[in-house]
Amino acid sequence: MYPFLELFSARSHTHYFQHTRSFYIYRRVRVIALLLAVLQSAWIFVDQWLLPTGVQWPIAIARLVSSVLFLGLFCWWIRPYSRRLAMLRLLLLFMVLTAFHSFSSATLILHGYEQSVAGYQFFPFMIISMMAIFPLAIIEVLGLTLLLTLVELVTQLSRGSLGDVASVNNLWLLLVLAVVAGWASVNQLNMLLVLHRQATRDPLTGLANxxxxxxxxxxxxxxxxxxxxxxxxxxxxxxxxxxxxxxxxxxxxxxxxxxxxxxxxxxxxxxxxxxxxxxxxxxxxxxxxxxxxxxxxxxxxxxxxxxxxxxxxxxxxxxxxxxxxxxxxxxxxxxxxxxxxxxxxxxxxxxxxxxxxxxxxx
Structure with missing residues (x-):
């Protein structure tokens, strides 16, 4: 029963394992935030080639703003062992990506270019797949999945495509990717728990070494x-x-x-x-x-x-x-x-x- 509780919720983790996991998440968020900051800025030049002239500048500005926010996440080094701040960092990482996707989708829809621009339709799938990078408990995976699914539903509603075959297929694919990424994420948490015990426990007494x-x-x-x-x-x-x-x-x-x-x-x-x-x-x-x-x-x-x-x-x-x-x-x-x-x-x-x-x- 206890192993399942440890995988279901972070509340069942010891104070000391929470420090370890929080620092692990902190380091990965920083690396990914720096990578995204570079890619978001560099992709402006690709947009100049792919995007119609009418939407290049609004999306370029959105990319620059998101790059600055990602750099802010990278430079946010205060209290790396805090569980609350680790989850806040992770949530902000997903929210900045989601906000950029929502803005770029709305811009393309308003200008009538949504179906003629390649790449932007795959943003929700990329974002939800990123869960696999982090060691998350089941309830945390469910929370992120619910949040990203709601964003996708709102996006489909704004397009007026909610309920059609293509939108249902996209929603189904999003949930399938969430299951796969969530499974990988929970497996990471389980592996981290096992390694943490092996590295930090006295084999005779079971106490911390x-x-x-x-x-x-x-x-x-x-x-x-x-x-x-x-x-x-x-x-x-x-x-x-x-x-x-x-x-x-x-x-x-x-x-x-x-x-x-x-x-x-x-x-x-x-x-x-x-x-x-x-x-x-x-x-x-x-x-x-x-x-x-x-x-x-x-x-x-x-x-x-x-x-x-x-x-x-x-x-x-x-x-x-x-x-x-x-x-x-x-x-x-x-x-x-x-x-x-x-x-x-x-x-x-x-x-x-x-x-x-x-x-x-x-």
Missing amino acids: RRLVLEQLENDMASCRDDDQPIAVLLFDLDKFKGFNDNYGHAAGDIVLKEFADILKKQARKKLDLPGRFGGEEFLMVLPGMDAKAASAVADAINNTCRGVTVQVPSGERVGFTTSIGVAVLKPGETQSELIRRADEALYRAKDSGRDRYQLAD
């Missing part, structure tokens, strides 16, 4: 600064884990790591917090929007949960485990490495104070 934790911590720090929100990190170390492995074996150690990972998943806020394996028996959790008091409460809850949990090791015994935690909240102007260093210093103070506790960084 060190690379994803550091990347997303950097992104969340930037977002929280922009929104004037706090952000905290918890750095964990399982107490006396080396001795545990020596006594019970590495298979027992893996069971403890998986159990601790499950505890972190349950304590994390869905789609907001990111728990990850930092290396060996060390874990790190990113808590966007949390101040020192809230982060300390989470650390205390994790300590209490660990005290009440036992696991069955391969020898048949049931054993418990505890963790020491360093808590640090981002300071103004602080870098990622400085934040983690303070959390690490707090963690060592917690261990020096007797373990099985959390310590707030200075």
Whole structure:
């Protein structure tokens, strides 16, 4: 069920995958916008050869205006990891192309040249086929298809051709292309989800790996600064884990790591917090929007949960485990490495104070 939900709607994606997909869409929109800006301007010279004299200048001006808008999209680099802005960029890309098509079709109709000019009738099919370039959820594909189909219906209505055989054929072809392009787009999303999991997940615990934790911590720090929100990190170390492995074996150690990972998943806020394996028996959790008091409460809850949990090791015994935690909240102007260093210093103070506790960084 979950794989279908991930393909149906972007709302089911994690906060961190949304960052990845948004940046992917952002880069592709920029490349395509630059390409279209060049082609729209260059095609003016082709229009001088193909178009009748009466419509050359209006359409040339429309091409130049759309080129400027495409260049604006190319230069719009602010917040590339924002899902809302990524979808807005994509929508603007389609709307600029659609607006140019609507204007050029209306101009050709008014001057009586619509059927005598080659190429312009294929614009709707080209636009809807472009969906295949982007990794989109099913509901996003349906939304774009509905929008472009409505534009085509309005265009046919303005021509007075709505309902005739040629128009019905065009509408049918448009929907067939939408199905093909939409299928390719959803497949892209599925492939991106699979690759994202393989590249960013720890194979033993299923948590984020060190690379994803550091990347997303950097992104969340930037977002929280922009929104004037706090952000905290918890750095964990399982107490006396080396001795545990020596006594019970590495298979027992893996069971403890998986159990601790499950505890972190349950304590994390869905789609907001990111728990990850930092290396060996060390874990790190990113808590966007949390101040020192809230982060300390989470650390205390994790300590209490660990005290009440036992696991069955391969020898048949049931054993418990505890963790020491360093808590640090981002300071103004602080870098990622400085934040983690303070959390690490707090963690060592917690261990020096007797373990099985959390310590707030200075």
